[in-house]
Amino acid sequence: xxxRLEILWDGRVPGMAEHRLSxxxxxxxxxxxxxxxxxxxxxxxxxxxxxxxxxxxAAKLIDLELxxxxxxxxxxxxxxxxxxxxxxxxxxxxxxxxxxxDALLTDIEAEARGEFRNVAVRNYLRALPExxxxxxxxxxxxxxxxxxxxxSMNLPEGPTxxxxxxxxxxxxxxVGFDPGESFVRLKGAEETVTCEATPQQVAKALDxxxxxxRAMIVRHGGRKRLVRIRRAGEDLWPLTxxxxxxxxxxxxxxxLEKLAK
Numbered sequence: 001x002x003x004r005l006e007i008l009w010d011g012r013v014p015g016m017a018e019h020r021l022s023x024x025x026x027x028x029x030x031x032x033x034x035x036x037x038x039x040x041x042x043x044x045x046x047x048x049x050x051x052x053x054x055x056x057x058a059a060k061l062i063d064l065e066l067x068x069x070x071x072x073x074x075x076x077x078x079x080x081x082x083x084x085x086x087x088x089x090x091x092x093x094x095x096x097x098x099x100x101x102d103a104l105l106t107d108i109e110a111e112a113r114g115e116f117r118n119v120a121v122r123n124y125l126r127a128l129p130e131x132x133x134x135x136x137x138x139x140x141x142x143x144x145x146x147x148x149x150x151x152s153m154n155l156p157e158g159p160t161x162x163x164x165x166x167x168x169x170x171x172x173x174x175v176g177f178d179p180g181e182s183f184v185r186l187k188g189a190e191e192t193v194t195c196e197a198t199p200q201q202v203a204k205a206l207d208x209x210x211x212x213x214r215a216m217i218v219r220h221g222g223r224k225r226l227v228r229i230r231r232a233g234e235d236l237w238p239l240t241x242x243x244x245x246x247x248x249x250x251x252x253x254x255x256l257e258k259l260a261k
Contacts, residue, residue, distance in 0.1 A: 003081075065079045172211075184201060
C-alpha cells in the first residue's frame with residue numbers, strides 16, 4: 001500500500017485564498033523538507049549498517065513524489081518512495097520510507113514547540129513563508145495513520161546547530177602538519193571532510209592511509225574536529241557519557257591527546 005504524507009498550511013500567503021500553492025513562497029521550504037527526510041533516512045541506514053556505512057548513500061534514492069494539491073487551503077499529498085538498488089536488503093528498504101516519515105513528523109512537532117531536535121527540520125520550518133498560521137501533517141500506511149497539528153511555532157533559539165558527535169567509515173585522502181595547519185582529510189560514501197587534528201592523529205592517519213578507517217568527529221557549525229581514528233573492524237573501548245559531554249561542550253585538548261594514543 002502507498003505510504004502517503006499529506007500537509008495542509010493555513011494562513012495568508014499569496015495564492016492560498018485561491019487554493020493554489022505558490023512555488024515562489026513554498027519552493028525552498030519543500031526542498032528543505034526533502035533534505036530533512038533524506039537525512040533522517042540516512043541516519044537510520046547508518047545505524048543499520050554501522051560496520052561499513054555503505055547503505056547511507058542509498059538514502060539519496062528516497063523521495064517525496066507529488067500526488068495532488070490539496071483542496072480547502074494550501075497543501076500537498078506526496079507518496080513516500082524509495083527505489084532500492086540491486087541486491088539491497090528488501091525488508092530494510094521497504095520499511096525505510098515509512099519509518100523515516102514517522103520520525104519526520106516527530107521532529108517537526110518537537111521543533112515547532114521549541115525543542116532542539118533536528119536542524120534540517122528547523123531549516124524547513126524557518127523557510128515556510130510569513131503568514132502561515134496553522135499546519136497539519138498526516139502520514140498513512142497500511143491502516144496506520146498519524147496526525148500532528150499546530151498553530152503558531154516557537155522554534156528553538158540559539159546556535160543554528162548544536163555540537164554533534166559521529167563515527168563513520170572513511171578512507172584517508174590527505175593530511176596537513178607543521179609548519180602549516182594540522183588536519184586529516186577523509187572521504188566517505190556521502191562526503192569528503194577535513195578535520196582539525198592533533199599531530200598524533202595525523203601520524204596515525206598516515207599509518208592507516210591504505211586502510212578503511214572508522215573516524216569519530218565532533219561537528220559544530222562549520223567546524224569539524226577529529227576525536228579518534230582507527231582501522232575499521234578494530235575493537236575499541238566506547239566513550240563514557242562524561243567523555244562525550246566533554247567533547248561536545250567542554251575543553252577537548254587533553255582528552256583528544258589521550259584518545260589519539
